[in-house]
Each structure stands twice: as C-alpha cells, then as structure tokens.
Amino acid sequence: MEANLLEMRDIRKSFPGVQALRGVNLAIRAGEVHALIGENGAGKSTLMKILSGVHRMDAGEIWFDGAQADVGSTMEATRMGVSVIYQELNQLPNLSVAENLFTGREKRRSRFFLDQRETLAQAARYLEDVGLDVDPRTLCKDLSIAQRQMVEIAKALSVNARLIVMDEPTSSLTDREIDLLFGLVRRLKAQGVAVVFISHKLEEIFEISDRITVLRDGECVGTVDTADCTEDQLIQMMVGRSLTALYPKREVPLGEVALRVEGLNAGPSVKDVSFYVREGEILGFAGLVGAGRSETMRAVFGVDPMESGAITVLGKTLSHHSPSEAIASGIGLVPEDRKLQGLILGMTVRENTTLASMGETLVRGFVSRRKEEEISAGYVRRLDIRTPGVEQKAVNLSGGNQQKVVIAKWLATGSRILILDSPTRGIDVGAKKEIHELMGELTAQGVAVIMVSSELPEILGMCDRVMVMHEGRVRGELSRDEATQERIMELILTTKNQAS
C-alpha cells in the first residue's frame, strides 16, 4: 500500500441553511490520477476550495505529506504544494505568457526593476516541461483555451506543486486538445505529481484516472479503483439510483408541421438553411462547434437579423423578425450559454421564470407578486428545481437547476416550439437525465422540440430526425433509423457536394 500524499479526514462545512460537506474523507496518493465526481452541488467544489484555502472548514483534518496542515489561505496552499486550475482561467489576457506565469512573484533585478531576461528564460523552461510550444512573449489572449490551460499547469509546476487539481479541464477543449492534455497528465503522473481530476464526462474518467471518489449530497459515497468498476456502477453511486435507460426517448405520434424555415440566410454562418419540425417531434441539429447551428437558431428566433428566407410558425409567417414576435407565435429559445444569454443571474428564480410571460402575472393591470410566486413555485415543483425557494438568486443555483429555470421560463409562456441549444452542456448526469425526460414529456403534449447538441450520443438517443450542419449549410438529414455516429461524421467530414 502506497503512502498517501494527501488525506482529508471527516471534513465538515456548512453555509447558512445548507450542510455542504458532512464528514468527507479523501485520500490521494502521490503520482496517481484521482477522479472526483458527483452531481453539481454534491460538494466537489467546496471540498477543493477548502483544500486550496479559499474556504475554512468547520471541522476535520488535512494531512499533507505526513504532517497535519492548516490551510488558512490560498498562499499557504500554494506553499504546501497544492495548485488548482479552475474552469474559468484567471489569467490577465493582456499580459504575456511569461508575465502571467510569474504574476505576484515577478523576477526582479533589484527592488524596483523587473528582470525581463530571467522571466523569459524561466518561462521557456516551464513551457517546455508542459510541452507547450509558444513564445513566452505571446499575449495570453492570443492563446486557445487549451494552451492557456497548459500555461496554468506550467505555473503550477513553477511553484513546485505536488498536487494539481483540475476542475473540469476538458469542458471547452476539442478532442485533439484533450489528447494533448491527457498526455501531459500522464507525464505529470510519471514525475510523481498527483492529479485530482474533476469531470462530468465518464469516458474521460475511465481513460485517465487510477481511482475514483464519488461524492453525493456532501457525503463520500466511496472510492473505487477505476479498473474495477463500470459506468453503470458509477452513475448509480452518483445519483443514488440506477438510471435504467440513459436516453429516455418516448415514442409520440407526430402532428402537423409546427415550424418551417425556408432558405434562411443570416450572416456568414447561416447559408440557405431549410428545415421543419412537427408537433411531438424532436429534431436534432448535429455538427461541429461553429457549424452555424446556434446562429441558425438565433436568426429563427429573431435575435440576430436575417437577410432572406421565410419562417412559418403553425401556418403563420413571421414578419417582424423579433424575439417578441417569435415568443408571441409560440417559440421558446433556451440559448447556448445559459449564464450569458439564458438567465439574468442577479434576478431571483421567480423573476427569471416569469420574465417572458409577464402578462400572465397581471392582476388589475399590475404585476402581482403572489401570482408570480404561484407560477414560479409551480415550475420549481414540476421540474424539481433544487433551490431553497423562489426568492433565491439564479446565480446561486447549480448549472442543471439554472438550465431548468430557463426551460421553466419558456414553459410559462406556453411555447409550442421549444428550441434547446446545447441544453445539457456542463450539467451533471442526474439533471441531464431529468431534462431529457422533460423533453419526452413535452413532446407527448404535442410540443415540437429542436435540440442542438455537440454530443452525438445525446442526438442519437433523443431525436426523431437529425439535421447535420457544417460551415453554415445543411449537409444532410437523417431519420432516427438512419442516424449513426459514423453516418453523421461522414456527412460532416467527407461530403463536399450538397446532400439533399
């Protein structure tokens, strides 16, 4: 049995009204890749914030390298040898890579003057260590997200980190970039550095980790060797029940054409796009990131201007081309980025839920708070939105619950056509399944659903029909029976001529 590099014992932490951690144990060995998984809100982030000195624990012990540690600040955590690479990289975009590497502990020639040469030389060394081939003078904003992540890892190495926490490092990376990252993780491992890897993507966890610890509701469900467990077991551990079918597709008889788009042109990334969707149908939009799918949806909804084309909703052609008209005609759009486009984070669950259907909240011409509370509380129950109450601000909810609030907003308007753009991205398995079930429920009520997704299994699992887009054009249309991962990738990558 190898010695543990880090042991966290019986960690407890509560925030007013919530017991975030109820006695969690975590042991990390030197040189292992340890995955930490759990639904959003299970306590992963809180645990890591205690380790990195952002939060103080209420009770418990932290042992690092055989000695008990008191992590009072992020500086102390760094000194101890713990570095965290957050999802939102906190770099200074207008400074160079080298400057970012040494922010806060700049190389100096004397008390006041920076040592430029030494900074560059050292930076180059650390960049080589992580295998990042860029000039240290490059500005951070000119790097890709993957490259910026590498810079963060180089920074961790430069402070002699012995344990690196990566918080969902792959969420915005391409497949190739993920391969590069995993190569680097393996090299770190070989050097004896321990890596804690937080992710929702189970395939990745199986690929890279040695052991897995599962958290649920602030408790440690267990730690398993990756080699000894299956995906189903993990999911069961995470949600506390087994998810029978991953994609709960309901069979629903299709109705009339609800939305028809013909010859839509809007900007450089939407060219001559035509499609339709029927009542009770789920129409998928597959393609690579940047294929023009989100842009198409925005143009249909009237957010972005369209140059030409016709949009017909339930037999009526839209003319004003504005979101209010789209909403009035029965369309709802759950946009790609729920934080930037879907929600008003500073507003409450109540206010977000009723925002698009304020007319329903009027009593004698004035907004009735009671009516708003009724409406929003109804959706909180129906969609099982986990929140202390409707007066909670959206910013304080987990990703899955935020997404449910966005969906609630459109259900409240009585949308007959719901466009879901990447509805389950960055959402934990449980909430993802709930959203999928909800899609089924809606189609059963005759709602037409359009889903844009970059996860092919999701598209294949949920959709009745799939439109494949590439470079702003529709490359093909596949029925549920025809659609396979191979067929879709084939349409995207090999078909140069127009498919009909």
Added chain:
Amino acid sequence: MTEKKAAVGGAKNWLLRIRQASTFNIFLILLGMCVILALLAGGKFLSVSNITSVVRQFSFYAIMSIGMVLVILTGGIDLSVGSVFAFSGIITCMGIMRWGVPVFPAVLLGILAGAAFGLLNGLCITKLQLPPFIATLGTMSIARGVSYGITGGYPIGGLPDSFKFIGLGSILDVPTPIIWMVVLALLFSVFLRRTIRGRWVYAIGGNEEAARISGVKVNQTKIIVYVLCGMMAAIAGIATAARLGVGQSTAGVGYEMDAIAGVIIGGASVSGGYGNIIGPILGAAIMGVLRNGLVLLNVSAYWQQAVIGVVIIVAVSFDKLQHDRRSSLRKTR
C-alpha cells in the same frame, strides 16, 4: 382564523423584508448621521424649521436621482440632467413671462422640454448606438447651450406667486417640493415594482442579451427610461426655478454629479440591474443632512468638500461590506 394567521405571517414577513432590504443599511447610516448631528448641534438640527429646510433642499436632488436611478438600473448613465434642469426651468419661466402662457400649461411645456431631451438621449443611444456616456455628454452641452442662447445669459425673474407656489408654498405645512418628491417616489416605486415595463428595466440592466431573448423590448424600454429621466430633471428644474423665483441658464451646473452620487450612495449598482427608488432618496437625504450638518457645525467651507468625500466613502463601503456579507451568507456553496 386562517386569515388572521396569514396576516401575522405577513407582518413578520414585512419586518423581515425591511431588515433584509438593500436600503436598510443606508437608512441606518442616515439615522446614525442624524443622531450624531442631534448630539452635536442639538436643537439647531432638530428644530422643525431646520428639518423642513433640509428636506425641502434635498427633495430637488432626490427628484433628479429618482430619474437617474431608472437610467442607471438599465446600465446607462445620464450626464445631461443638470443642463436639462436649467433648460426646462427656463422654458417654463419664458413661457410665463415672455410668451404669455398660463402657469399650468407652462409647467407642462417645461416637462415636455425635458422629455424631448430624454427622447433625444434615448434615440442616440438605441438608434445611433452611442454609448450613454457620450450621447448624454453631447446633449448636456446642447441643453446648456440652448439655454444660454434663448436667454442671452439673463435670468428670468418677476414670476407670479401662483408659479412660485410650486417650489415655495406649502400644503398643510408641508413644503410643496417635499410633496412632489413623495408623490413621484410612490409613482415610480409602483412603476418599478408592479409593472411589466419596470421589471424590464431591471432585466436590461441585469443581462441585456438574456432580456432581449426573453422578449424584452430593450430599445423601447431604454428610450422610455431616458424620457422619464429627462422629465424628472425637468420637474426638479421647474420646482427649483419656482423656489428661487427665477429661471437661470446657469442653474444646475454639476447637478448631474449630485444626482449620480445620490443613486450610488443609495446602494444601486453602477453596472445596472440592482437598486430601487427609496435608495436614491436616502442617498440624497444623506448628502442634504451632511451639507446641513457642516453648516450647522460651522465647518469652514474650505474643509467641507473633504468631509463630504470622506463620509461618502465611509457610507458606501459600510453598505457594500454589509451587502457582501449578506450575499456571501446567502450563497450556499
């Protein structure tokens, strides 16, 4: 039985809501200042005539701040209010003295003039896509320039008593400007809390893109907000002209900063989406009480500015600290 229970719950709720209200701290600051002044200046501060004078004085700023908070809630800013303040006062006074317009229509004319400048601001910001800072900086200069132009720089005095009543009179011993302030505050409070348009104002400031996607008529709402802000500046300007019995093109120079300061001290977020009507009134009250206190305590003018600056920073940081503490408590994990 159940009704009674609900009523008790409602009262409790109400108390809790007051304590949690974002403006509660600001109210505490104001109260603290009043207690300190009462201790230091005694009867001088607490006398009915002094309190009346202070409230009347800050009510003009408060009215402007109410307009300003609407704009700031949408994430905008209006630098033109000081100039519109002067322009509207002049239009009304000229209407009465030069063009023979009766008092009431002349007042409406002045408010309309303020609304026109608000409309110009709103159109520049939404149709020409100018940043609010730039657009209103421009109209600030235009309104001031037109004021000089039409008056030649001369003040307009000799106004009739019926007009002066608007700023100088009192109803049941309450000075009229205070009544205007209270009425307008109530109206705008209802507007913000109980109308769809009011909710949209918050939504635009909270996240304009998300608001647009939720069907909020962003441009239309912004235009309305700037028009309302211009109208409030006009009302304050007309009331001031009535109070001083003279319309002057030099009135209100730098008042935009007083209006903005009232909003900020009142706890609204400069980036929009957060704030209410009572905040700027309390903010203006803090400034008014502070100025009054410095006068009562015989502080030399040369030091007053510095003291005002210190108090603003202390007040805003106290409020911000309390606010941060509360929101970090509310955040669960």
Added chain:
Amino acid sequence: MRKLLSLVLVTLMVLSLVPALAQENITIAVVPKSLDNAIFLDAKTAAEAVGKELGITVQWEGSTTSDAAQQVNVIESLIERQVDGILISCNDADALKDVIDRAVDAGIQVGVFDSDSPNSKRAFYAGTDNYAIGKLSAEYMMEYLPEGGKVAILTGVLGAPNLEMRITGFKETLAAANSPIEVLPVQTGQDDVQKSVEVVNQYTAANPDLAGWFFDGGWPYFADPDAMPELKAFMEKGGRIVSIDTFYPMGQFFPLGMVDVLIGQDYFAMGRIGVETLYKLIKGEEVDLGVSDDTVKNYIDTGYEVVTLENYEEVWKTKSPW
C-alpha cells in the same frame, strides 16, 4: 463641382469682409470668461456703445462655459481672422499667457479686463482692485457694527483669486483696526444660486446670534426675495448685510430692507475703458495705460460703485433691466 465649391467659398469670404470694410476697417473682439455669465452683460452693453460712437466693429465672442482651453481656441480663431484688437477676461492667467503672446506677436493689440494675465505681453489690464473692495466692505461692516458681533462670509467657488482677494481684504482690514467683530468660518454656495440660498437660510437660522453677513458675490440676490424668509427675519432683527456686486436684479432688495450696501465692480467702465484704450493703441494715438508697480504693470483701476438705500434709485436708473 470643385469649381462651384471654390466659387462659393470665395463669395463667402468676400461677404464676410463687407461689414469690416464698411466700418473703417477696425474690428475689436471682446471675449468674456464665458457667454453664459450674466455679469458680463454690462460690459457688453458698454463695449458695443463705445464701438458705435467710434464707428468701429465690436464683436462679442466667447466660449459657452468658463473654460480656459475653450478660451484659447476662441483667441486662436481671432488670430486667424486677423482682428485688430482683443479685449479679454481670462479664465486662467497662465493658461492664456501663450495665446495672448501669440496674438500680440501677430500684430494684434490685446487688453485684459476683469481678470488679468499679468505675465503675458498684454498692453494693459482694466479691472477692479479686489483687495480694495474687500477693504471697503470691512469698513462698512465696522460702521454698521461698532459694538462688534459675529459676521459670516459667503463665497463662491473656493480658490478663485478675485474672491480670495476680497476675503483677505475684508479680514485684514478688520484685524488692522482691532475691530471687535468676530469672523466665522467661510461658507460657500459654489457659485450656484440655489446652493447659496440654502446655505444662507440654514446658516442664518442656525446662528441666532449672527450680527452680519458679508457676501463676497451677489448670488443670493439673484433669487426672488420670497425665497429667503430667514434673511428677511434676520434683517428685521437688526442684522446687517454687506454684499459685493450691483447687478440689476439685486436692486429690488433695497426697498425690502434686505441689504444695507452693495459694492459693485464697474463692468460698464471696464467695457468702455477697455475698448477706448484698445482703439487708441490701434490708431497709434497717445494713451494712458495706467499705473505700474512691483505686482502689476499697466493697471487701469476701473473703480467701483457703492450703492445704499439712499442712492439706489438714482444708480438703478442708469442700469438697463435684465
């Protein structure tokens, strides 16, 4: 197209010369601190009247706000237009020095009124001795309050040289005479009528033992008398007020007993003397450029007027209503 454009331009230029040609070819531009400031209106009236008498063109030019940089631009355009003389009231002595020197180098006669730029090449400065009117105010105050008492001072924008000189003259004179008058800390209305009125009202109410007010500028008197009940009560109780400025709207306060004495800068004199002196310089005639000493060269004292209830009706007859 271009031909047409140049034709239009030439026509415009010729047309713009016409008035100058018609009137003996001499143009004097008078530049106040800003166009919005009503206190310059007397100077404008006087300057334009003198222009008519002499048969020259007097142009009233300026920036819309009191801003030195804008004033520099105005002067630059005047140099460009080759006027013969410039009479200016400087927003900032140093900021305007360079552009005044450039105007002089370009052959333009430059005189300063109201507010000087002493280190520039300007030919003369016609203005009020602010220390002297502060001194005179103190003398009136001592006469009104022989037993002494508390006197408050209301000023405008803090740090303005003319206002500071008046306060210094006022205080030093009281001190030199060993007057029993106690001067309270200075209060400000920031050059704003409303703020001045509020400060005066509140301060008067808060200090029941106040015996006198010295306003170093006439801001409160631009408001309606009804706006200052506290001041009226103060005067009825035997309070005394000495105020600087003698602008038209201030006259109404004499019959109401709300002011004892007004001491005014003579803007008529500044405008008249300024333009006359410039005219003589341009024509190359003999001219009196005032006195010079260590602190100032070529200073023409335009004097001041003193108005009390006794002579107010007479003086006000000479003023044009605003």
